[in-house]
Amino acid sequence: MQITHYGHACLLLDTGAARLLIDPGTFATGFEELTGLDAILVTHQHYDHLDTERLRPLLDANPDARLIVDSGTAAGLDVPHEVTAPGATLEIAGARVEVLGGDHAVIHPDIPIIPNNAYLVDGTHLHPGDAFVVPPNPVDVLFVPSGAPWLKMSEAVEYTRTVKPRTIVPIHEAVWSMLQLPYNLLNNLKPEESTFTVLEREVPTTL
Template sequence: MELVHLGHACVVADTGSARILLDPGAFSSGYETLEGLDAILITHQHFDHLDLEKLPALLAQNPSAELVVDTGTAEQLRQREIAHTVREPGETFTVGGATVEVVGGGEHAVIHPDIPTIANNGYLIDGSVLHPGDVFTVPERTPDVLLLPTAAPWLKASEAVDYLRAVAPPLAVPIHEAVLANPDLHYNLFSNLGPQGTEVRIAPRGVAFAT
């Protein structure tokens, strides 16, 4: 598996049989020129995970790509007449030659009790790479790679550390960092407090690496 972190929650996963883009949002860059995608997976409707203004051009460049979204995002896409497929937790589907499982409880983490929760999909690609979206989903089996949320209005650093310990993957790649001026403090917490046997790897923006 080859991964490219394009900033914040946006990641390209190349399985060798499928090229998948996850969460092309407003805090990310570099995805706008991508071609040859088999699928675009959206975890939820927040603008830092889906830039609706840039999406049509991205789809036009990738006419064979399937746009897969959660139930909440689907309504926004219907209003804009953008073709898509709705998936919910518990479903498994294929794109290219890759298998994708939709995981999690189906809801975004609570930001504040006064803010209504929205739908959220986590995606597990080929049983290997987990993108949880904006919630701490602990999968039934340990993935090879956890794309680890670093900072957000809905999480504390201590909670992210506890999530890393609960999943305990061989490799953790911090994402969802754009809200921080300097994310290194959080990265150091992950490295120093993470479980034994887990490598925390900081992925420079736009640089491909093998898992």
């Protein structure tokens, strides 16, 4: 299977029978020019996994592609789509896609948990979305989230040790350079009596 990583969680899997694009989100680039897609699969509704502004042009360039999403993503779409959920098995242009998972990983107890689909392609390549979804059988390739507000690296390590894939491919890495994400989380969830201050580098500051 040929794999192309377009950044963060966005992957093109070319099985030889089907061309499947997963999670074309805001931090990914280069997928906009793709044609000949058989399906666009979205794991969940967060913007880093689906850029709705670039979705319609992508669908226009791929009129035969099926847009397959979870129930949470579906609520915000105004383009034709299919909703799927864990337990389903999809046949897409000769490829078999098993839907696993169920819930997004917990970011914080104050933040509601949303649906999250993991996609297992041809029983060999697993994209877990934003969760540590353990497949029912061994897989050849596991795409592992490596940076996120919900993620501890110790958990990512244990995930790989549990699944024991042949190959580990890190994804979901853009937040390492997008510091505003954890800053926003810390600021939004801080104690009411606290303020949040980001210090400028090499600038003495009195607090």
